[in-house]
Amino acid sequence: xxxxxxxxxGLLTLLALTPALAxxxxxxxxxxxPEPFSDFTLPAGTYCPFALKLDILRNDAIGAITKTYPxxxxxxxxxxxxxxxRVSNVETGKSTVTFLDGIQIIDYATDGSIELTNLGKxxxxxxxxxxxxxxxxxxxxxxxxxxxxxxxxxHMASAIGVETNYCETLKGRKHD
Numbered sequence: 001x002x003x004x005x006x007x008x009x010g011l012l013t014l015l016a017l018t019p020a021l022a023x024x025x026x027x028x029x030x031x032x033x034p035e036p037f038s039d040f041t042l043p044a045g046t047y048c049p050f051a052l053k054l055d056i057l058r059n060d061a062i063g064a065i066t067k068t069y070p071x072x073x074x075x076x077x078x079x080x081x082x083x084x085x086r087v088s089n090v091e092t093g094k095s096t097v098t099f100l101d102g103i104q105i106i107d108y109a110t111d112g113s114i115e116l117t118n119l120g121k122x123x124x125x126x127x128x129x130x131x132x133x134x135x136x137x138x139x140x141x142x143x144x145x146x147x148x149x150x151x152x153x154x155h156m157a158s159a160i161g162v163e164t165n166y167c168e169t170l171k172g173r174k175h176d
Contacts, residue, residue, distance in 0.1 A: 033062060037056050039054060042054075042125075042136065047125045048089075049171070051089075051090035052087065052088070052166065054085055054088075055085065056085055057084040057097065059084075061080065061081035062081045063080075065077050074108055075108055079106070082100065082101045083099075084099055085098050087136075089171065094171075098138055099121065102118055102120030102140070105117040114147040115144065115145075116146075117144050118144070120141075122140075122143070123137065124145055126156070131153075131154075131156065132156040134167075135165035139164075141162055144157040
């Protein structure tokens with residue numbers, strides 16, 4: 001049992017250091033590359049009744065394709081690494097800054113569906129009509145989200161941890 005616990009601690013330590021190693025020493029983690037993300041705005045009605053703007057203040061995320069299909073197409077991709085993101089209600093200016101440092105494992109099925117495994121601090125969105133309340137969420141813990149082909153619908157298959165809906169926390173007036 002002690003050996004298992006030490007192995008888990010070692011693995012978690014390695015995972016925590018992986019983004020820094022890849023960014024500073026790409027030769028140490030071949031196949032891991034920086035994952036660029038740009039600022040974007042989600043129009044009102046997409047996830048929230050108001051437009052939601054995401055500003056990437058810092059991005060040290062990295063990614064790697066970890067499995068491929070026989071034809072060479074991506075079967076699994078892993079993303080991880082710290083990001084600092086400002087999430088804002090465009091109409092009121094009310095905002096919050098969020099630190100993300102989770103891991104996302106993206107499994108691409110041959111039918112076009114996607115399974116997204118989130119470990120730690122990440123973000124995910126749900127639309128009206130999905131089986132989870134509509135919104136754009138900060139999540140922390142273990143969350144498994146299934147996407148139908150073409151992103152036609154989303155299903156929260158497992159949610160262990162925290163789910164905070166930015167549509168709720170950013171609604172209303174900005175307080176100065």
